[in-house]
Amino acid sequence: KxxxxxxxxxxxxxxxxxxxxxxxxxxxxxxxxxxxxxxxxxxxxxxxxxxxxxxxxxxxxxxxxxKILGDLNQSIANDKKSLLDIDNLIKKITKSKQQLVDTKKQIFDLYESNYKEYEKVIDLLKSRTSDLEKDGLSIIGKILFNYPKLRKCLMDISDGRSASYSRYSILENNRKSSDDCEYSLIFEDIKKIFDDILSKEYGLTSRTTIPNAIKTILDDYFFDFWEIKYKNDKLGEMSTGKASFVILMLIIGLSKSKAPFLIDQPEDNLDNRSITTDLVNYLRNKKIERQIIIVTHNANIVVNADSENVIVANQKGQNNEKSSSSFKFDYINGPIENSFDKLESETDVLKSMGIRQHIADIVEGGKDAFMMRERKYRFN
Structure with a gap:
């Protein structure tokens, strides 16, 4: 100095x-x-x-x-700090990328597990549906994909000018929900659409956000379809009565409960031949396994199904018949074997004749009507 x-x-x-x-x-x-x-x-x-x-x-x-060394040292220190910041940023980016990869894997693992749940349901029901084959009923379950629904949902959020949807086979206009479900093709196309939406290669409308678009494509478009046949007739092609009978078979056959069944007029919309050959035989077999209570006006069901207990109901004042019963609705029950002709002295309608006579009177129109039909048919 x-x-x-x-x-x-x-x-x-x-x-x-x-x-x-x-x-x-x-x-x-x-x-x-x-x-x-x-x-x-x-x-x-x-x-x-x-x-x-x-x-x-x-x-x-x-x-x-x-001074130069001081400046250099300061510069080196600053560079080291910058490099450390860059290194930390790279680590964060790498971690975020890995999290994205892991999250995507989790998403599509869930997507695949959802599909497998349908497979499990069908497999679980196979053992139960196979039991119905002895009754002539077959049920084949399969997984289908609602292609039209997916296409419509994506069309609603897609930018029509870019027509991004035209690049994926699962969005082809000719695909129907009844087409076979090609899971591998669906899975790959869904992943591709997913990636294209995230990378903004898939054109969306201005009002559609990426999260909402992702939710749309990951929605559940799978469904289980059951093809039901009875004696080679498909359920959708049957008459109303026959279809009702097949549904009744399904309800009884697939139920694991041991509680009684209450069925109201199973004969509706069924012709008498179908009642006798199909419904009656089915009820006779099934009543061994479970108690069945039926409300009916058909004689074939009451008589030919071998009813153990027949309950006859009467509403006081109906059909201009007088009865001494104190009840507006009254009942009497017993087996078909309970039989005696009408007692003129008995004022209580239900007690005036046997169970067999009540059956003939109510479902056959009376003994005289039954005998007249028998003579007309001349089966003897």
């Missing part, structure tokens, strides 16, 4: 001499010029300054080096 000060002082003196160069002041205020002395003095000062500069040059260089 002292050297610097000396150099500065010499420089100041030299500057002053330079200003005064060419004249000196006399006592009478006149000026006398002594150029030679002034030049020599100035030269001496310059030489001294040069020597001093040479002497302090290493120190100056050392200070500059220190």
């Amino acid at each position: 002292n050297l610097y000060k000396e150099v500065d002082d010499l420089s100041s003196k030299l500057s002053e001499i330079e200003l005064k160069k060419g004249f000196v002041a006399n006592t009478d205020n006149s000026r006398t010029y002594n150029l030679k002395e002034i030049d020599e003095l100035a030269k001496s000062i310059r030489n001294e300054r040069t020597k001093l500069k040479i002497a302090i040059e290493p120190f100056l260089k050392d200070e500059e080096t220190k």
Whole structure:
């Protein structure tokens, strides 16, 4: 620092001499010029300054080096911090990417497990549906995919100008929900649409957000379809009565409960031949396994199904018949074997004849009507 000060002082003196160069002041205020002395003095000062500069040059260089090194060290420290920040950012990005990969895998694992649930349902019911085959009923379960529904849902959120949906086979316009379910094709196309939506390659309408679009494609478009046949007739092609009978078979056959069944007029919309050959035989077989209670007006069901207990109901005042019963609705029950002709002295309608006679009276139109039909048919 002292050297610097000396150099500065010499420089100041030299500057002053330079200003005064060419004249000196006399006592009478006149000026006398002594150029030679002034030049020599100035030269001496310059030489001294040069020597001093040479002497302090290493120190100056050392200070500059220190400053440069300080700047470099600060720059290195800043770069290290930046590199650390970049490294942390890369780690976060890598972690986020891995989380995205893991999340996507979880999503499609769930998608696949959802499909497998349908397979489980069909497999679980196979053992139960196979039991129905002995009754002539077959049920074949399969998984289908609602292609039209998916297409419509995606069309509602797709930008029609880009027509992105045209790139995927599962969105072809000719596909129907009754078509076979090609799971591998569906799975790959759903994943591709998923990726294209995330990368914005799939054109969406301006009002549709990416999360909503993802929800749309990941919705459950699978469904289980059961093809039901009875004696090679498909359920959808049967008459109303026969279809009702087949549904009754399904309800009874698939139920695991041991509670009694209550059935109201199963003969509705069935012709008497179907009642006798199908319904009656079925009821005779099933009543061994479970108690069946039937409300009916059909004689074939009451008689030919071998009813163990027949309940006859009467509403007081109906059919202009008078009854001494004190109840508006009255009942009597017993087996078909309970038989005796009408007792004219009995004023209670239900007690006036046997169960067999009640059956003939109610479902056959009476004994006379039954005998008349028998004579008409001339089966004997």
